[in-house]
Amino acid sequence: MxxxxxxxxxxxxxxxxxxxxxxxxxxxxxxxxxxxxxxxxxxxxxxxxxxxxxxxxxxxxxxxxxxxxxxVYQTLLTIPAGQTKPVPDAAKSCAFTNPSTYSCTLKSAQKFSNGDALTSKDVKFTFDRLAKINDPNGPASIFQGLKSTDAPSPTQVVFHLAAPDATFPQRLATGGGALVDAKVFPADKLLADAKVxxxxxxxxxxxxxxxxxxxxxxxxxxxxxxxxxxxxxxxxxxxxxxxxxxxxxxxxxxxxxxxxxxxxxxxxxxxxxxxxxxxSRGTEKRYLVLDSKKGPTAKKAVRQAIASLIDRNAIASNVWDGTVKPLYGMVGIGVEGHTDPFKQLYGATPSKAKATALLKTAGYSAAKPVPLALWYTPTHYGPTSVDEFTLIQRQLNASGLFKVSLHSTEWNQYQKDEKAGQYPAYEIGWFPDFPDADNDYAPFYSKDTFLYTGYNNPAVQKLIGVEQGTTDVAKRNAAFTAAEKLTAADAPIVPLWQGNLxxxxxxxxxxxxxxxxxxxxxxxxxxxxxx
Structure with missing residues (x-):
């Protein structure tokens, strides 16, 4: 998220x-x-x-x-504290009836805090509404693979998926799957905070x-x-x-x-x-997102040069005092499917020589540095963002190959501008919605990503479909490895670090x-x- x-x-x-x-x-x-x-x-x-x-x-x-x-809300399934597998919450039981159909039976006597009964109609309403509203700041992208929802009886809910998705149970346990009262929440717009x-x-x-x-x-x-x-x-x-x-x-x-x-x-x-x-073990991550569609970062060589110059170890030690670990891939450290494609492609330490060679192919040099506006949000991710992105600015400018200007705005405006594609390079943070490699990767690179990158790669999306369509660990890991290599080479998103709680x-x-x-x-x- x-x-x-x-x-x-x-x-x-x-x-x-x-x-x-x-x-x-x-x-x-x-x-x-x-x-x-x-x-x-x-x-x-x-x-x-x-x-x-x-x-x-x-x-x-x-x-x-x-x-x-x-x-405040229930979900059909929940992931208990300290665990990684979903268990029933509002549901009595849930199971796949076939690879693309998931069925849940609700517990009896479930109620909302206003006394209204929670039935399958509310569950269907919740997911239909989520897709209909599709709020730009909302979690509809988590369920982009959900084709339709049926409520054949007051206690039965059936989800029809557009394609097999082994992670669907975990998705139901996220905040995006929070169940709402069909009698209270409007079907086509958000409800005021005071009325939830x-x-x-x-x-x-x-x-x-x-x-x-x-x-x-x-x-x-x-x-x-x-x-x-x-x-x-x-x-x-x-x-x-x-x-x-x-x-x-x-x-x-x-x-x-x-x-x-x-x-x-x-x-x-x-x-x-x-x-x-x-x-506590943490899953928080920080990334640098680069606009792959317009501006200087539309050129892959520019993005690759940035990836070659970022010094993660300096960020971890000088800014974060060793409380975070350098991250060289999208999938988190300690998660099944984790690899280090950025280390393999660009090295564990910065390389000005590599960046110089890359930028030469894009028409840039020390005599003609890349102009780049770098954006961050000053309080949303804590007080250290300014230090972190000031250091990144210095790292890029110190190469003589970039002329980076640093900008910031508060979160409410920041997320609107980011989604509108107004930032050529910007900070984004991530807390996985559920503990699976898919959630560290697919939200960023699926067709309906939650953030703007200007990047669209059908080959990557096909590999996402492969990993989501099987529970075979070896097949999933192979798909993640292949996808990570492709996106690391294109570098629309540069992973920086993973932290603790x-x-x-x-x-x-x-x-x-x-x-x-x-x-x-x-x-x-x-x-x-x-x-």
């Missing part, structure tokens, strides 16, 4: 906060004020600099939104964009999750410094996304203050390590004592 963040700090306590029985925390740097923050008895407060695009699942394909969606209802373990009690979100238990929840808290609150900050102050002053119980590497290293030394840093919490909370999951932060697993 192209998920991530931009947020204004928690505002001073007002009507919404009073209703939530919470005193807002903040500082002059964060834009908030107040005497402290409390989730109430048994409640938990999480601070973040993440951003939220929408609470309607049809309009959100970012980490901050899915963090809420996957705690789901059937998950929590319901939205109040939500003020860029400030605060409060969640209380859904009394009608019919799933299997147990809640370790009586309510969960998210406070949004514009700056990591304000978020850090909140957790240090115990005005927030947890601080999660996004601290700089310097902050993480510093906070890890504050155990005497009752703070603990939690680390980090959270900082006070010693009054427990369950943070289990909640800190690559899929999403599990609200229900965290409890708080004291207060």
């Amino acid at each position: 192209s998920r991530s963040r931009t947020i204004t700090a928690l505002a001073a306590a007002g009507t919404a906060l009073a209703m939530a029985s919470i005193s807002a925390c903040g500082s002059s740097s964060g834009g908030g004020s107040g005497s402290g923050s409390s989730g109430g008895k048994g409640g938990v407060v999480l601070g973040t600099t993440d951003s939220v695009t929408a609470l309607d699942p049809a309009g959100a394909y970012d980490h901050g939104s899915w963090e809420i969606i996957l705690n 209802v789901g059937s998950g373990p929590y319901q939205v009690k109040s939500y003020t964009p860029k400030q605060i979100a409060q969640f209380t238990p859904n009394k009608d929840y019919g799933g299997s999750l147990k809640l370790a808290n009586s309510q969960f609150v998210i406070q949004y900050f514009s700056e990591p410094s304000a978020m850090r102050q909140a957790v240090e002053q115990k005005k927030a119980d947890i601080a999660y996304r996004t601290f700089s590497p310097t902050d993480i290293n510093s906070l890890s030394k504050e155990s005497a203050k009752g703070l603990k840093v939690y680390n 980090n959270a900082v919490a006070n010693n009054t909370v427990s369950g943070v390590q289990q909640a800190l999951d690559p899929q999403f932060f599990r609200f229900n697993l965290v409890s708080r004592s004291g207060k």
Whole structure:
């Protein structure tokens, strides 16, 4: 998921906060004020600099939104914390009846938080609606292979796929598969954030964009999750410094996304203050996307030259203080199917000689450097983006072969401009929707990709069809290897690094390590004592 963040700090306590029985925390740097923050008895407060695009699942394909969606809505299948295989959630059972048909039986007595029954009609409505709205910031691309959905009985749902897709069960477990109430959600447009209802373990009690979100238990929840808290609150900050102050002053119980590497290293030394840093295996990745259709990067040699000059090791050590690993392929490190095609094609270290030779074929040289506008978003991916992309600018300019100008804009505008093809070179982050190589690769290179690259390769799309159409590990790995070689050679997207998950919490909370999951932060697993 192209998920991530931009947020204004928690505002001073007002009507919404009073209703939530919470005193807002903040500082002059964060834009908030107040005497402290409390989730109430048994409640938990999480601070973040993440951003939220929408609470309607049809309009959100970012980490901050899915963090809420996957705690408020049910999906037919879910991937339990710490696991990689989907299990039933709203469904009682699901199975392929043939390679292109997937059938699910719903659990009985499932309800939305407003009391409406959850039936197969709602499931069909959910997926029909997702395709119809096809919001540019939404997750419709996850289900681009879904041809139609039938509801032959109140408890039966049948999905008809355009082609065999072994990853369809995992897709159902994503935020894109969040089930909505057909009586509440409009069929052809997004529902306002304040009106959303789901059937998950929590319901939205109040939500003020860029400030605060409060969640209380859904009394009608019919799933299997147990809640370790009586309510969960998210406070949004514009700056990591304000978020850090909140957790240090115990005005927030947890601080999660996004601290700089310097902050993480510093906070890890504050155990005497009752703070603990939690680390978990991460799947977050960062890429440099190059417009393959227009401008100087339309020439493959220019893209290849950029790939030859990027110094990932310097980015990992100088910018990220060793908290990320250089990434030389689209499929993540530790995932079945991972290879290093960029290392094989361009080397593990930068090569000015290779870049010079490549650019000569495109009509560029030190006497005629490539003009390039490089874009990043300054807060959505945390405070380190500016350092990272300033370093990339320097790496390219230091070769004498490029004349790079650096630009930035905030996330809401950034994602619109990116999808409109306005950036010749730009930053994009990725958190996989589910733990499979397909989800590290296909969303970027399928025909209906979620982002603009100007790149379209039928041979690559055919290989995606091969890997999606089989569960044979050897065949899937061979398809990924072949596809990765093709796209690394064309270099429309240059992988940079893969990171870890980090959270900082006070010693009054427990369950943070289990909640800190690559899929999403599990609200229900965290409890708080004291207060």
